[in-house]
Amino acid sequence: MELGITTFLHTRPDHGGVSPAERLRQAIEEIQLADQVGLDVYAIGEHHRSDYTSSSPAIILAAAACTTKRIRLSSAVTVLSSDDPVRVYQDFATLDCLSKGRAEIMAGRGSFVESFPLFGYNLNDYEELFEEKLELLLKIRTTEKVTWGGGHRQAINNMGVYPRAQQVQLPVWIGTGGRPESAVRAGTLGLPVIFSIIGGMPERFASLVKLYKEAAEKAGHDSGNLQIATHSHGFIADSFEAAAERYFPVMAEQMNQIGRERGWPHYTRNSFEEACDLRGALYVGDPEYVAEKILLAQQNLSLTRFLMYVDFSSLPHRELLRTIELLGTKVAPIVRKELAKQ
DSSP: OEEEEEEOOBOOGGGTOOOHHHHHHHHHHHHHHHHHTTOSEEEEOOOOSTTBOOSOHHHHHHHHHTTOSSOEEEESOEEGGGSOHHHHHHHHHHHHHHTTSOEEEEEEOOSSOTHHHHTTOOGGGHHHHHHHHHHHHHHHHHOSEEEEOOSSSOOEEEEEOOSOOSSSSOOEEEEESSOHHHHHHHHHHTOOEEEEOOSSOGGGGHHHHHHHHHHHHHTTOOGGGOOEEEEEEEEEOSSHHHHHHHHHHHHHHHHHHHHHHHTOOOOOHHHHHHHHSTTSSOEEEOHHHHHHHHHHHHHHHTOSEEEEEOOOTTSOHHHHHHHHHHIIIIIHHHHHHHHHTO
């Protein structure tokens, strides 16, 4: 199973965080460290808000491509509905060439919707935009000369899209927050899927994994070759108590900020402690405990990849780097050793 990092490059200098410029420089340091400690993936989510500085993941990842050796570099996610698939492919094909074949795209509709009015799209077309643009992106990655027509973009008539990725087929994952329709779509297309699990019990996503596999088999894909990942918040320290005490205030501040926008209930210490339970969605604790939780998720959801969201600029950067270091040097060896026994 692959292990890695996700981030949205959180930055709130008015709330104790660093500036956007500093957060971008920190990201390069994080990618380099993740590569050095043997993690498999570093992924940046596209956002267009003042509290994140990740509007252009491919550019940030490209800045680290030539200073890393093996780590895969991905978006998490690319908001495909409000972007142009031609440009998305070109950006990530360029990244793929620079990194010698380590680029990936996670395509999603986005949990935030600021990009739609920003780029002139109507939210009433939310579903149609994603389906149409995903169709075009998948065609581009398999066909050098593209002929295509749709309802929300000008047609393309036998035109080449360049550069071509170094990988024969640039990996495209489907990112979802847990909608059954998204799981079925990914399975039908035979694409790898990543579930964002930020609350509740991860084991509840087993029904979506089942839907995903059934859809893949129905469409003629080999379910044994499917890739399944999850993305969840996490923080690692030398002891469970130290990790929990350090992480709760920043987690509560972030969840309550977003909660005010979305009408969520107030995030409490009790909510946090429930999420830190072995069956909860927060991977917070010492390396042994975090490894135990990852192994449980792998068992329940047939995971081939686990990505830990490591962010919040109000935490000292050295503590984020320490989490990345512990995930690679302590957690990963435990997980790999246990899985090797199966």
